[in-house]
Amino acid sequence: MSLHTRITCPGCQAPYTLRLRLTGRFICLRCRAQAVVDGIAQDASRPLVTAAPMPDDLSFVQIGTTGVLDDAPFEVIGRIRLQLRNDYKNFWCAVRKEGSGFWIAESFGSFAVYNGAWQPYTDLASKLRSNKTIPLPDVPVTGEYVERCEGLALSGELLPWNVVDPGWFVVQGSKGARTAFFMTKPNVGGVHYLLGKKVPVENLKLANTLPWNEWN
Numbered sequence: 041m042s043l044h045t046r047i048t049c050p051g052c053q054a055p056y057t058l059r060l061r062l063t064g065r066f067i068c069l070r071c072r073a074q075a076v077v078d079g080i081a082q083d084a085s086r087p088l089v090t091a092a093p094m095p096d097d098l099s100f101v102q103i104g105t106t107g108v109l110d111d112a113p114f115e116v117i118g119r120i121r122l123q124l125r126n127d128y129k130n131f132w133c134a135v136r137k138e139g140s141g142f143w144i145a146e147s148f149g150s151f152a153v154y155n156g157a158w159q160p161y162t163d164l165a166s167k168l169r170s171n172k173t174i175p176l177p178d179v180p181v182t183g184e185y186v187e188r189c190e191g192l193a194l195s196g197e198l199l200p201w202n203v204v205d206p207g208w209f210v211v212q213g214s215k216g217a218r219t220a221f222f223m224t225k226p227n228v229g230g231v232h233y234l235l236g237k238k239v240p241v242e243n244l245k246l247a248n249t250l251p252w253n254e255w256n
């Protein structure tokens with residue numbers, strides 16, 4: 041429904057054409073007002089503004105970065121930045137030409153690709169720990185870290201992502217190239233996770249990245 045839908049920013053009236061087949065949220069790149077798309081009415085008099093401005097952390101992936109994954113070109117059109125207690129994590133929302141989307145997660149220069157849909161985690165929440173086996177339907181992963189999410193900043197066009205208030209725990213688990221990212225916000229329909237794979241950055245064939253000088 042979203043692809044090619046034209047929307048107007050409720051804050052600054054900038055026009056945008058949505059590019060994902062299923063847009064979860066849209067946060068204006070200019071004024072940070074949030075247009076809630078797909079069936080939820082916008083109230084132009086009270087635009088939602090996301091809590092935190094997007095910090096400049098010199099990530100070399102940026103909105104507008106392009107790449108190729110498994111022979112399909114994509115472009116980065118949105119970003120969610122999680123401020124964790126001891127780290128931060130960017131989830132870049134990428135769209136392919138025909139409107140399908142995926143997340144590219146980046147943390148300290150390593151990358152993982154997650155296909156959009158969140159899945160319910162049905163085992164015990166007590167198994168979501170570092171260095172423990174986390175059972176998943178086909179292959180288990182091993183918990184790598186548990187961190188509290190202290191803040192979120194959102195920008196651009198995003199795939200569905202329900203939890204936008206801080207105060208929940210992030211759990212990452214991996215096994216080989218497989219990786220899973222869990223959101224453990226209590227009372228929001230249980231724990232959900234994204235399943236993905238680790239990808240060497242050269243496999244993404246990124247272009248239009250932020251040039252940086254390591255000597256600065």
Ligand SMILES: [Zn+2]
Nearest residue numbers: 049052068071
């Ligand atoms: Zn705006």
